[in-house]
Every structure is written in structure tokens, then in C-alpha cells.
Amino acid sequence: MANVDVVVVGAGVSGLVTADRVRAAGRTVVVLEARGRVGGRTLSEPVPPVGTDSEADPKPLAGLVVDSGAGWVAPDQTLLLAELERFGIATTPQVRPGDALMSMRGKSRRYTDAARSFDPVTTADIAQGMLRFSAAAEKVDVAAPWRGEHAARYDAQTFESWIRRTCLTGKGRDYFRLACEAVLATAPQNVSLLHVLFYAQSGGGLLHLLTTGGGAHDARVVGGMQQVAERLAEDLGQWVRLYEPVSTIMHDADGISVHSESGATTAHRVVVTVPPALASSIDYLPGLPQDRTLLTQRMPHGSVVKVHAVYRRPFWRDAALSGEIASDQGPTKVVFDTSPPDDAYGVLTVLVDGEDAVRLGSMDADRARDAVLRGLASHLGPKAMDPVGYLAKDWTAEEWTRGCYGAHLPPGAWTQVGSALRTPVGRIHWAGTETAERWCGYVDGAIASGERAAAEVLAALP
Amino acid sequence: MANVDVVVVGAGVSGLVTADRVRAAGRTVVVLEARGRVGGRTLSEPVPPVGTDSEADPKPLAGLVVDSGAGWVAPDQTLLLAELERFGIATTPQVRPGDALMSMRGKSRRYTDAARSFDPVTTADIAQGMLRFSAAAEKVDVAAPWRGEHAARYDAQTFESWIRRTCLTGKGRDYFRLACEAVLATAPQNVSLLHVLFYAQSGGGLLHLLTTGGGAHDARVVGGMQQVAERLAEDLGQWVRLYEPVSTIMHDADGISVHSESGATTAHRVVVTVPPALASSIDYLPGLPQDRTLLTQRMPHGSVVKVHAVYRRPFWRDAALSGEIASDQGPTKVVFDTSPPDDAYGVLTVLVDGEDAVRLGSMDADRARDAVLRGLASHLGPKAMDPVGYLAKDWTAEEWTRGCYGAHLPPGAWTQVGSALRTPVGRIHWAGTETAERWCGYVDGAIASGERAAAEVLAALP
Incomplete structure (x- = not known):
């Protein structure tokens, strides 16, 4: 029985x-x-204040909950949206006013239109790469990626081999490398081209996965x-x-x-x-x-440390910055403003992926925090060095997860x-x-x- | 305490x-x-006779022990040779009289000199590939493969990517694919170019690993x-x-x-x-x-099924064949004559590697044996269909090993x-x-x- x-x-x-x-x-x-x-791999947590001894019962920042695990919702994630509706859980848009920052090979660029985040030559290179990538991805059978005309060829090479063969400019290559790290939390040499094509197609295309408004980072869940x-x-x-x-x-x-x-x-x-x-x-x-x-x-599994740095207010908006950052310099390569809807605090979420996560995870907590804050300050100014709250979640160190976002x-x-x-x-x-x-x-x-x-x-x- | x-x-x-x-x-x-x-991963076993019910106490073939695990000794494996000497264990040469067989893309060729196992064009292609491979391998620091000028580039691609880029002929490509399977028990798309370079260099070079007399398959251990x-x-x-x-x-x-x-x-x-x-x-x-x-x-881990087919006598020698076979047709891609020194039996060892091993391991025992014997018969004639003993060791199915020869x-x-x-x-x-x-x-x-x-x-x- x-x-x-x-x-x-x-x-x-x-x-x-x-x-x-x-x-x-x-x-x-x-x-x-x-x-x-x-x-x-979903975990909504309060944020401890900076400078208090964690042994001595630090009171978390009042009224604030951040997502140390999965945090975003796309408009075409119909199953997730249905669960949220079933339980009466609200979402809030990710897009913030102001310019985003793109920093590559020592040059930083402000932009609002993602198509203008690079100089024209790099943009053209990325565009032709994206076109080729999408054409290949469209042919992948997401229900059975091992099938299909070119499956064997795509699966015989790394995504890094594809990048080197496809892109004509250094910045173009770096863009796809960063995209791989941001999406899969691992470097492009670790993963099959076929897997990247499958994974992107599975989520509606690589561009969709990298987009805030309308894309995979369209909105967040109020309350976590x-x-x-x-x-x-x-x-x-x-x-x-x-x-x-x-x-x-x-x-x-x-x-x-x-x-x-x-x-x-x-x-x-x-x-x-x-x-x-x-x-x-x-x-x-x-x-x-x-x-x-x-x-x-x-x-x-991929490697991610998800960091939240909390400030009294979203000071970057004074400089008309949205808090969204993409950069080739770790550990702050991917940053979003995830302040609560009432802006009671200014919150920056840093997604530290792949080798950067391994490096950060091997540092002691103070050195790791310093490295992240210095990274933020290099983009947003010295005010970034003085958060009122700080929380870092290293998913590889979790015995019952062993790495995020997922396996590749x-x-x-x-x-x-x-x-x-x-x-x-x-x-x-x-x-x-x-x-x-x-x-x-x-x-x-x-x-x-x-x-x-x-x-x-x-x-x-x- | x-x-x-x-x-x-x-x-x-x-x-x-x-x-x-x-x-x-x-x-x-x-x-x-x-x-x-x-x-x-060393395991010396008797061979059960063919046709008896394994439930009913089959008497193993008298006086015969085969190595279902590691089986060969190279003249420069000084540590292993020292242990053998310490315990007074003898070795016996692998090389047999007669021609070896090389069968690729439907054409079979007899040869004694390995340099003549292919037509001149294929031979030239393999030679230039081997030269390039060796030049790259020589630069690998076997004590720390992650160091060195080209380590990052070699480690960003699969061995299959290298094969496609380097070889000019189809048979040349197939040769290096077979070499990868034979040496690492996995297909070239599964493994980093840097790892193959390291592994080959670690054992004295790729050619050394593929060689019988004087190479990695120079001799066997009497008694196992x-x-x-x-x-x-x-x-x-x-x-x-x-x-x-x-x-x-x-x-x-x-x-x-x-x-x-x-x-x-x-x-x-x-x-x-x-x-x-x-x-x-x-x-x-x-x-x-x-x-x-x-x-x-x-x-x-790699995947290997090591098979021993035992005959009354080494009948292939009647046709002046050495029993050594290399082929692009699984499951009998790599075969050696491992008859005991006194030739009391004729013994063929079949190394079924990589995907062939997975396929063989998923068949029931009778179908798997039939597939192996048919493969042997396609090279050595119908007498290969009638062994007096047969033993197959699937290392992936071993709970306390989970795949051989090793990890890659x-x-x-x-x-x-x-x-x-x-x-x-x-x-x-x-x-x-x-x-x-x-x-x-x-x-x-x-x-x-x-x-x-x-x-x-x-x-x-x-």
C-alpha cells in the first residue's frame, strides 16, 4: 500500500x-x-543595514523586500502571470526614466534607445551577428533540440567559436560574450552553440531576453x-x-x-x-x-552572486541616469534600478555572473562588498560607496542549489x-x-x- | 584522538x-x-563460455584471464614498470605477426607500416594535422594547462572545431575523430582542444598513445x-x-x-x-x-564497453592478419589480438568507445553480442561469429566508477x-x-x- x-x-x-x-x-x-x-531559486528577503554586526540582530531596512533569486516577469510569460493573478500579486514596471549606460573597452556611453548604445560600426556588427544568430535559432526545435538539419554542427562547437567567426569587431564580440554571461551565467566557451540557440529561442529570442520594457526584464513582483x-x-x-x-x-x-x-x-x-x-x-x-x-x-550549473545595494534615495536620477548599466568590467557588468514603487529607498541590483561570481564568492565579505561598490561608483559616482543596506546572495555556495540561474x-x-x-x-x-x-x-x-x-x-x- | x-x-x-x-x-x-x-578501473577476470546459462554456474574457460579494465603497459611508464618488477609480474608484447586493418568510408586496407595505412593524400593530410597538433601540444604546461600563451584560445573551442579547421580531407577528419574516441572514450565535440592537447602531451604525444610496439599499447600484463x-x-x-x-x-x-x-x-x-x-x-x-x-x-566520464571474444585459436593469423583493426564503423572500431602468450586461445579485445558504448550499453545482452560479433566478422570473416567465450564489461553501468577510461x-x-x-x-x-x-x-x-x-x-x- x-x-x-x-x-x-x-x-x-x-x-x-x-x-x-x-x-x-x-x-x-x-x-x-x-x-x-x-x-x-526564488527567495525574497529583507536587506540588513550596512555597518552593523550581523551577530547582533541587525534590524533590516523597514518595509523593503528584494529578490535575491528570480526577480523579473515578461509580458509573454503567461503561466507566471496566471499564477500571479490567481494569488492577487501585483507587478511593477522595470523601466526607469533617464539614460542607461553602456561601458565597453574603457569608453562609456549614455543612451535611451538601445540601438544607439554603440558607435555605428559596432552597432552594425552586432546587428549582423544578431540577425545570423536569430536565423539559426529559428530553426531549432525547442521540443527536441537534438533534431534538425544543423543540430550536429551547432552542437559540435562552443558559442565562443561562433562569436569569433561571426563578429568583425572587438566590441561586437564582447557584446555577445556579455550577453551569454548575463543570460546563462557562464562564459561562451563553456556552452554549446546549439544550447545558446535553444535557450534563446525557448525564451522568445536573444534580444527578448536582453530587453527590459516588453522583454524578459519587463516588470518585477511587488513584495517579491x-x-x-x-x-x-x-x-x-x-x-x-x-x-x-x-x-x-x-x-x-x-x-x-x-x-x-x-x-x-x-x-x-x-x-x-x-x-x-x-x-x-x-x-x-x-x-x-x-x-x-x-x-x-x-x-x-551557472554561477551567480545577486547583490542588492540600498541607498537613502535613487541618487543616480539626479544625473538623469536610469540605473541600468551594461559593462565589460566585472563585477558590476549588469545593473538594474529595482527601487520599490514608492521610491522609499534607492535600490541597485547587481547580477554578478560566471567567472566574476566565482571570483567574488572566493573573497571575504568586506573585500567583495568593496569591489562591488567601487564598480558601481565607477559608473554612478562616489555616492555609490555609501549604501545604507547591502545584501549578497551567492547561489553556488547554496548546498541545495549549487549554482544559478540554471544548468547549461x-x-x-x-x-x-x-x-x-x-x-x-x-x-x-x-x-x-x-x-x-x-x-x-x-x-x-x-x-x-x-x-x-x-x-x-x-x-x-x- | x-x-x-x-x-x-x-x-x-x-x-x-x-x-x-x-x-x-x-x-x-x-x-x-x-x-x-x-x-x-583495473579488473582481471575469467571468461564465461558462450551458450551456457549464467544462472547455472558456467565454468570459465580454463586458464584464461583477460583485462576488462586497464590492460596495456608502455616502455616509458616507469612507475608502473617499477611496481610490476617489485611484485615479479611479467609482461608480454602486444605486437603480433601479420597485417593490421584500416577501414574507413567503406574501404578496407591492409598494412604493416602505420604510415601506409591510408592513400597518399589522406596520409599527407593526417601528417600535417599531426604536426600542427604536436606543435600546439608541446607548448602545453602539463603541470598547469591553464597557463601558457594560447591556453585561453585552445580552451575556448572543441577538438571537433580544431579538426574541421585543420584537416583538408574527410578521411583525415575521421582519423582524428577516431583517435579522440579511442584515447578519451568520448567524441571530439565533447572535449576542449586544450584538454586533448594536455592529455596527449601528458602521455608523450598523440602518436605515442596510438602506437602498439614502443607506444602506449606496447605490452600487456601476464595474469592481468x-x-x-x-x-x-x-x-x-x-x-x-x-x-x-x-x-x-x-x-x-x-x-x-x-x-x-x-x-x-x-x-x-x-x-x-x-x-x-x-x-x-x-x-x-x-x-x-x-x-x-x-x-x-x-x-x-568517458563511456567504454570493453569486450573479449575468445576463439579456439587465433584463426585470423591464417590470413596473415594481426587482429589489430581500426575502423569508422562501430561497435568494432578498435580491436586488438590479446591471445595469451601460449596461444591456448585466440582472444580479440574490442574497445567500444563513446557513443558506440552508450548504444551498446542500452541493448539487451544478446543483441549487443550479435552486433559486436557481426562487426568482427565484417573484418575477419564468418569464423568470428562463433566464439567459445564472450565477456563484455560496461564501465558506465558500474555504480562505483560511472564511466571510463577517465573524466574529460x-x-x-x-x-x-x-x-x-x-x-x-x-x-x-x-x-x-x-x-x-x-x-x-x-x-x-x-x-x-x-x-x-x-x-x-x-x-x-x-
């Missing part, structure tokens, strides 16, 4: 959506979560993205169990037995929703098929073993944003993956 | 050598091994390679503990506590000698530094996080053939890594 119909491993957005849909269909479910909180997971978990109540890291999944023709901190839970089906590196560290008895093992050995595929993996990504193994099903066809790597993709996995297990239940 | 001075995780050759050297210096050591045997591990383990006696998979390593300024099946063992230092994918599935408390975590997420690095990994490969983390030291500067991926490299790790811990012990 099974304890429940379905066990879900992981209480991130994909796991909670899986459980929500299974329960809505009248089936029983339990969610086992390793951490003491729900939300996975983690609310989605928290509200889903509230509805599930006792069926979400925290502090229950899963060590072993036993599976055979009769059922499933999932072993966690407090013992074994039996079920008809299990949905594993944790990221690939964590999924592969669970013991499966019997072991998984080779293509699955080979795939998870080849899905490293090096050359060869998609075409050789990519079909194992979503294929159930007996009674074991796979979810998580990495398994999504649309908005892979985003919250919307996490929801899509949960809905798909729920449909799979519901169809298979006795 | 520590139980012992040093705990070694893994009783493969590197672990046993580590323990042997620590003990020789008068220190105490215990080796914890997950399997019920020693030897790791696993004897090295078995004799080392005999000397260590009770200090080698089998069936003790290590789950957790706790470490702090005071010492180490290694948790395995039977409980905790405390020590001053621990040497983890298991392959990267296994090392990363151990829980470390506190967690490892980011660069180490990022590295092991990016060290997938995709683009970007060496230059970004390669320095974490050997760097101790507090009281935790790393060994295993993947950590070797010389003969990385070979038994000789495993010995070298054990000697280095032993020297590290001996210097650090109180």
Missing part, C-alpha cells in the same frame, strides 16, 4: 506547481524539501517573487515537508519508495524537480539508464543524450525549469515543467 | 599506492573501498593488470576495508572524520582517490570551495577552474589518475598521483 499517489522532490516553484495540479485532480501528494523554506511558492505551499499545507533532504529513491514495477530524513514514503510515482546536479546526487535503486547518467554528468549544456550533450532530459525512467518523472521547452531557465519554465510532470503522473496513476 | 593518521577513500591503484607509501613511512592508514574487491592492486592490498592486509562506501567527510582544524557503512573513522588527513563524479557525490562538511565544486560539475574536460573548465584539480582543501587531498601530470588517465598516472598525495600528507602530518 502506498502512503500517497505521488511524491514530489523539491519545493521550488516547479515542485509546488506539480503538487498543486496533482492535488487539484483529487490525488494525494507529498512534497519533500531539503531546506527549511520553500521557493528554491517567492510569494508564488509561498502561496502555493500555503494551499498545500501539511503536504509540504521541510528539512527532508531525499537520499535514496527505490523503484520497481510495484511502486516507489523515497527515503528522506524522517524515513521512507511510498507512492505510485515520484517527480524529481531539483536541478540536475542535485538530482544526480540522489541514489537510485536500481540505477538510472546510461543516457540519463551521462546527461547529468554534463549539465554544470557543453558541446555534444544535447545531440548525444539530450533526449534523456525529460524521459521518465519507469515511475520516476523529471521536472524543474531545465526541463522546460518554453522559458527554460525562468520561473515560467518551472511552472510549465510542473504542469507537464503533473499531467504525466496523472495519466499514469492507477 | 584520531583512529589513524590517514584515511584513503578508494582501493584503486592510486588509493593503494597512497596507502602503501604512507605506511612505508611508518604512519598508520586505512583504505575504505565501496566495492567488494580492490583494483578500481589487477594483480598490481591485489598485491598492494595483500601487503596492506587488514587496513584495506571492503564494502565501505564513504558517504560523508567532516573536516575542521582539528582533524577529519570519514563516515562509511560501519561508522566514522577519524584521522589527521584524508586522501580522496575516487574519480571526480564519485568524489563530488560525497557530502563534505563544511562544503568545498566553489572552484572545486564547479570543476567536478564539469568533469564527465569540456571547453572552458581547465582555464577557469582547473587549478582546483589537485589543490588540497584543508585536510582533504586529491588523487586518482585524473590528477596526474604524466600519463593522466593511465595506470602509471594513478601511481604517480598516489605518490604525490602520500608525499603531501606525510609532509603535513603532526
Whole structure:
């Protein structure tokens, strides 16, 4: 006799959506979560004030919550927008008045129109690169990237090889390198061209992923993205169990037995929703098929430190700057103004990606903060050196995540073993944003993956 | 109080050598091994007869032992040769009388001189490719591949990108692809050019790795390679503990506590000698530094099924064939005659590498055997269809190995996080053939890594 119909491993957005849909269909479910909180790679937090000893109960800045995890919503992320509407959670536009900054190879440029962020020659080079990229991406089958005429050729090379071959100017190359880091949190030499094409197409195109108004960074969630997971978990109540890291999944023709901190839970089906590196560290008895093992050995996670620097007010607006910065100088390569709607504080979000994140994560906290603030000051002036609040979240250091935004595929993996990504193994099903066809790597993709996995297990239940 | 001075995780050759050297210096050591045997990726086995039910106690072929794991010795593998001499273990030359076969794009060619294995145009193309490869490899610092003038450029591309750019003929390209599969057990699109250059240079050059007489396949071990591990383990006696998979390593300024099946063992230092994918599935408390975590997420293992087909006699010699085959048609792309010195049987060893291994591993045993025997028959005639013994070892399916010959690095990994490969983390030291500067991926490299790790811990012990 099974304890429940379905066990879900992981209480991130994909796991909670899986459980929500299974329960809505009248089936029983339990969610086992390793951490003491729900939300996975969404995490909405207060910001501690600067200069206080963290040991001595620092009072967080009043009324302020920032997203140390996923933070933005695109207008075409219909699944995420539907969840936000269901729970009555509001969004606020990302676009701010004033000029953005583009700083490359020692030259800084102010612009409002993104098409004028570079000199005409660089702009032309980026445009022809973007055109070629989009033409190739349009041909990728996001449901099965290993298919298609050029899949093998695209998957045999790194994105860096494509950049060197395609771009004619140094700044053009640097632009695509920065785009790769900003979108995948890893350097272009680490990733298959096919994977970048898939990932961009999965989210509506590379330009769409890099755009604020109307694009992937169109809006933010008032009160924080983690609310989605928290509200889903509230509805599930006792069926979400925290502090229950899963060590072993036993599976055979009769059922499933999932072993966690407090013992074994039996079920008809299990949905594993944790990221690939964590999924592969669970013991499966019997072991998984080779293509699955080979795939998870080849899905490293990106590296991100997400930093929030909070100021008394958004002082950069005095200089008619929007707070949006793109730069080739780490650690402050990608910056957004994420001040709350009432401008009670001025908030800058710094996305420190890839090698910069690894470097920052290896510094002690004071040196790391100094490096970030100096970076901000180089763009916005000395006032950036004096925040009233500061918070840095290093996702690679998280035992139950091991790197953000998600996992990426090096050359060869998609075409050789990519079909194992979503294929159930007996009674074991796979979810998580990495398994999504649309908005892979985003919250919307996490929801899509949960809905798909729920449909799979519901169809298979006795 | 520590139980012992040093705990070694893994009783493969590197672990046993580590323990042997620590003990020789008068220190105490215990080796914890997950399997019920020693030897790791060396495994010398009898061959079951064909056609008997494995349930019904099949008597193995009398007097025959084959190496299902590492099997060859090169004349410049001085560390391995020294261990063989220490234990009085003999070797026998690999080279056989008769012609070798090279079969590419539907054309088969007999040759004795390797320089004549192709038509003159293909030979010239391979020669210019080999020259360019060697010139680049010579510049790689095997002690620190991330250093050096061109390291970043070599590490930004796949070996497949190099092949397409360098070779002028289709057969030339196929030759280097086959070389990659044969040497690294993975396709050239999976691996960084820098890694292939390093790996080849580490073993004395690509041509050296592909050569029988005088090269990496110069000789075999009479009685089997696993004897090295078995004799080392005999000397260590009770200090080698089998069936003790290590789950957790706790470490702090005071010492180490290694948790395995039977409980905790405390020590001053621990040497983890298991392959990267296994090392990363151990829980470390506190967690490892980011660069180490990022590295092991990016060290997938190769895929190999090593097959032995045994015949009443080496019938191919009747046609003046040596039994050595190179082909572009899987699963029998790489074949050697490994008959015992007295020719009591005719034995063919088939190395099924990379995607061919994954494909073979996913078939049921009968279909897989049929595919291999048909491949042999296509080169050696219909007699190959009737072996008296047959044994296939799929290393990816081994829970305590997860792929052979070793781990490889995709683009970007060496230059970004390669320095974490050997760097101790507090009281935790790393060994295993993947950590070797010389003969990385070979038994000789495993010995070298054990000697280095032993020297590290001996210097650090109180």
C-alpha cells in the first residue's frame, strides 16, 4: 500500500506547481524539501543595514523586500502571470526614466534607445551577428533540440567559436560574450552553440531576453517573487515537508519508495524537480539508464552572486541616469534600478555572473562588498560607496542549489543524450525549469515543467 | 584522538599506492573501498563460455584471464614498470605477426607500416594535422594547462572545431575523430582542444598513445593488470576495508572524520582517490570551495564497453592478419589480438568507445553480442561469429566508477577552474589518475598521483 499517489522532490516553484495540479485532480501528494523554506531559486528577503554586526540582530531596512533569486516577469510569460493573478500579486514596471549606460573597452556611453548604445560600426556588427544568430535559432526545435538539419554542427562547437567567426569587431564580440554571461551565467566557451540557440529561442529570442520594457526584464513582483511558492505551499499545507533532504529513491514495477530524513514514503510515482546536479546526487535503486547518467554528468550549473545595494534615495536620477548599466568590467557588468514603487529607498541590483561570481564568492565579505561598490561608483559616482543596506546572495555556495540561474549544456550533450532530459525512467518523472521547452531557465519554465510532470503522473496513476 | 593518521577513500591503484607509501613511512592508514574487491578501473577476470546459462554456474574457460579494465603497459611508464618488477609480474608484447586493418568510408586496407595505412593524400593530410597538433601540444604546461600563451584560445573551442579547421580531407577528419574516441572514450565535440592537447602531451604525444610496439599499447600484463592492486592490498592486509562506501567527510582544524557503512573513522588527513563524479557525490562538511565544486560539475566520464571474444585459436593469423583493426564503423572500431602468450586461445579485445558504448550499453545482452560479433566478422570473416567465450564489461553501468577510461574536460573548465584539480582543501587531498601530470588517465598516472598525495600528507602530518 502506498502512503500517497505521488511524491514530489523539491519545493521550488516547479515542485509546488506539480503538487498543486496533482492535488487539484483529487490525488494525494507529498512534497519533500531539503531546506527549511520553500521557493528554491526564488527567495525574497529583507536587506540588513550596512555597518552593523550581523551577530547582533541587525534590524533590516523597514518595509523593503528584494529578490535575491528570480526577480523579473515578461509580458509573454503567461503561466507566471496566471499564477500571479490567481494569488492577487501585483507587478511593477522595470523601466526607469533617464539614460542607461553602456561601458565597453574603457569608453562609456549614455543612451535611451538601445540601438544607439554603440558607435555605428559596432552597432552594425552586432546587428549582423544578431540577425545570423536569430536565423539559426529559428530553426531549432525547442521540443527536441537534438533534431534538425544543423543540430550536429551547432552542437559540435562552443558559442565562443561562433562569436569569433561571426563578429568583425572587438566590441561586437564582447557584446555577445556579455550577453551569454548575463543570460546563462557562464562564459561562451563553456556552452554549446546549439544550447545558446535553444535557450534563446525557448525564451522568445536573444534580444527578448536582453530587453527590459516588453522583454524578459519587463516588470518585477511587488513584495517579491517567492510569494508564488509561498502561496502555493500555503494551499498545500501539511503536504509540504521541510528539512527532508531525499537520499535514496527505490523503484520497481510495484511502486516507489523515497527515503528522506524522517524515513521512507511510498507512492505510485515520484517527480524529481531539483536541478540536475542535485538530482544526480540522489541514489537510485536500481540505477538510472546510461543516457540519463551521462546527461547529468554534463549539465554544470551557472554561477551567480545577486547583490542588492540600498541607498537613502535613487541618487543616480539626479544625473538623469536610469540605473541600468551594461559593462565589460566585472563585477558590476549588469545593473538594474529595482527601487520599490514608492521610491522609499534607492535600490541597485547587481547580477554578478560566471567567472566574476566565482571570483567574488572566493573573497571575504568586506573585500567583495568593496569591489562591488567601487564598480558601481565607477559608473554612478562616489555616492555609490555609501549604501545604507547591502545584501549578497551567492547561489553556488547554496548546498541545495549549487549554482544559478540554471544548468547549461557543453558541446555534444544535447545531440548525444539530450533526449534523456525529460524521459521518465519507469515511475520516476523529471521536472524543474531545465526541463522546460518554453522559458527554460525562468520561473515560467518551472511552472510549465510542473504542469507537464503533473499531467504525466496523472495519466499514469492507477 | 584520531583512529589513524590517514584515511584513503578508494582501493584503486592510486588509493593503494597512497596507502602503501604512507605506511612505508611508518604512519598508520586505512583504505575504505565501496566495492567488494580492490583494483578500481583495473579488473582481471575469467571468461564465461558462450551458450551456457549464467544462472547455472558456467565454468570459465580454463586458464584464461583477460583485462576488462586497464590492460596495456608502455616502455616509458616507469612507475608502473617499477611496481610490476617489485611484485615479479611479467609482461608480454602486444605486437603480433601479420597485417593490421584500416577501414574507413567503406574501404578496407591492409598494412604493416602505420604510415601506409591510408592513400597518399589522406596520409599527407593526417601528417600535417599531426604536426600542427604536436606543435600546439608541446607548448602545453602539463603541470598547469591553464597557463601558457594560447591556453585561453585552445580552451575556448572543441577538438571537433580544431579538426574541421585543420584537416583538408574527410578521411583525415575521421582519423582524428577516431583517435579522440579511442584515447578519451568520448567524441571530439565533447572535449576542449586544450584538454586533448594536455592529455596527449601528458602521455608523450598523440602518436605515442596510438602506437602498439614502443607506444602506449606496447605490452600487456601476464595474469592481468589487477594483480598490481591485489598485491598492494595483500601487503596492506587488514587496513584495506571492503564494502565501505564513504558517504560523508567532516573536516575542521582539528582533524577529519570519514563516515562509511560501519561508522566514522577519524584521522589527521584524508586522501580522496575516487574519480571526480564519485568524489563530488560525497557530502563534505563544511562544503568545498566553489572552484572545486564547479570543476567536478564539469568533469564527465568517458563511456567504454570493453569486450573479449575468445576463439579456439587465433584463426585470423591464417590470413596473415594481426587482429589489430581500426575502423569508422562501430561497435568494432578498435580491436586488438590479446591471445595469451601460449596461444591456448585466440582472444580479440574490442574497445567500444563513446557513443558506440552508450548504444551498446542500452541493448539487451544478446543483441549487443550479435552486433559486436557481426562487426568482427565484417573484418575477419564468418569464423568470428562463433566464439567459445564472450565477456563484455560496461564501465558506465558500474555504480562505483560511472564511466571510463577517465573524466574529460569540456571547453572552458581547465582555464577557469582547473587549478582546483589537485589543490588540497584543508585536510582533504586529491588523487586518482585524473590528477596526474604524466600519463593522466593511465595506470602509471594513478601511481604517480598516489605518490604525490602520500608525499603531501606525510609532509603535513603532526
